[in-house]
Amino acid sequence: MTGLAALVGDVDAFFERYLGRKALHRRGVAREVASLEDIDRVITGSGLRAPGLRVVKDGTVLPKERYVSPSTYGYAGLDDVVDPGKVAALFRDGATIVLGTADVMLPRLHELCKTIEMELGHPVDANAYVAPPGAQAFQVHCDAQDILVVQVHGDKRWTLFDHLEPDPAGGRMLPGLDAAATEYTLREGDVLYVPRGMPHLVRTETSASIHVSISVNTLTWADLLTALTSQLLRSGAYARPLPMGKDVAQQVEPQLKQYVDELAAALADPGPDRLHRAIHGRTACTEGHRAGLLAEALLGTPPEPGQRIALRPGTWPLITGEGARARIEAAGRTFGVTAGVAGACRRLRDGALPVSELSPDPAEAVRIAERLVELGLCTTSP
Structure with missing residues (x-):
């Protein structure tokens, strides 16, 4: 099995029973997504710059000045290169390392994400989380993405609440949530699907942990309508200037309905090419798997x-x-x-x-x- 099936098993059953509805936990099915050695190489041996890595402790994102140094990789004038020694020291002190867009730096993971993207039709990327024992990086929160968690190293405890936020927007903290919850302990090779908007709490206990979180960056109707409207408004008809005078609002009011009706008609029948560009022309979808x-x-x-x-x-x-x-x-x-x-x-x-x-x-x-x-x-x- 490859792509989505490698993580969730029967894809049709996943769509019917779980996607957007409830969690799915599968044991020991994904052991080749990434490794401790892969993650270590990126963080300690790639000249990684600060935008690609965050360090979090007790719910607070630490300032980058605490884990960067002037470059020792021969790059002139760079002062935001991740310092592996500082990162390791913060980790030993209880901080969690968050490696953003880890898929871009790990070819196997990148290919998996892009394969899943083609199966789901929405942009897919991945972060890696490296946590010491006894750590809780964030409070109870929900994400605006469906996520597929792959446990790479050690154990991690996930608490999922029996609740779905109808509009998770950019994700939100929900520390006061009162709802029934289910506990999952993920071990190496385990996969956990967490639906978009499902609140969760993640923590380590006695072991350190690395997990990869594969995010389906769900496109919404608002995303589609915004992109289509932006395309349509580039036409010359909407580039005409508004009239001038003391009361511009009063002058445009009689014409506004005409423009709105024309725009609505174009939105209702944009054509397949314009739809394709609106959905698949966004930055997250423009770069396929380029290895080789x-x-x-x-x-x-x-x-x-x-x-x-x-x-x-x-x-x-x-x-x-x-x-x-x-x-x-x-x-x-x-x-x-x-x-x-x-x-x-x-x-x-x-x-x-x-x-x-x-x-x-x-x-x-x-x-x-x-x-x-x-x-x-x-x-x-x-």
Whole structure:
């Protein structure tokens, strides 16, 4: 199993019984997501800068000055490089280390997040939490994301409350919550699904702990309508200036309904391309899994007809135009391509294909596959 199934098991059952409804705890099913060595290497040996790491103690985020130093990695003028010695000392003193967007720095985790993203259709990323024994970084709180917790090292105790905040917004602290609760002790390899808006309390007891929290950054109707409105308002019709005079509000009032009605009609029927850009064109969705791009460029090995080709996890291409005017929009870039490449990319949105099926002409099929790999949109496998 890969992707979501590797964590939750039967995906259909997960959607039907748990997603957005209740917690799911599975024991010992995820032992290759990340390791203690992976996390240690990022924190102590990568020249990590302060925005990528926070240190929290007793509910307070410590100022970065307590765990950064002028760079010792040869970078001139940087004064926000994480100092591994200071971080380790704070950890021994009871502080929890929070490694933000850990997936970007751990290729296996990044691929997993991007694969899950393609299954759910919402942006996915991950943080790692390194906690000493007897630590509680935050009070009871809920998150605005669905989260999949993978216990990497040691044990951690989760208290989940039988309550769902209907509008968790950016997440919130709920220290006075009065609701029934269920206790879960996570051990290495365990997975815990926590629905969006479910309050929880997390703490260690006698052992140190590392867990990875994979977040589904749920897009809301407000996100979609905001993005669509922003696109529509870029048209020339809305760039006209308001009238001038002593009472601008009085002058625009008779025209306002016309503009609102036109905007509402456009929002109600935006077209598939505009919808795609609004959902998948946001920053969180624009970068797919890129591991191996440089190796492919260096080795220059062309795809073979017997191989399979697939979109890189987290790649959401939009194909526009026809014939010589065909375009592929992906990862914040637009590529002019042949009709054959555009057609193949459109078919690959439904799943992987043998290279030989990209075109009736075997040589053309290889050229199409080579172009898609070269653009960083696809990867091949035996």
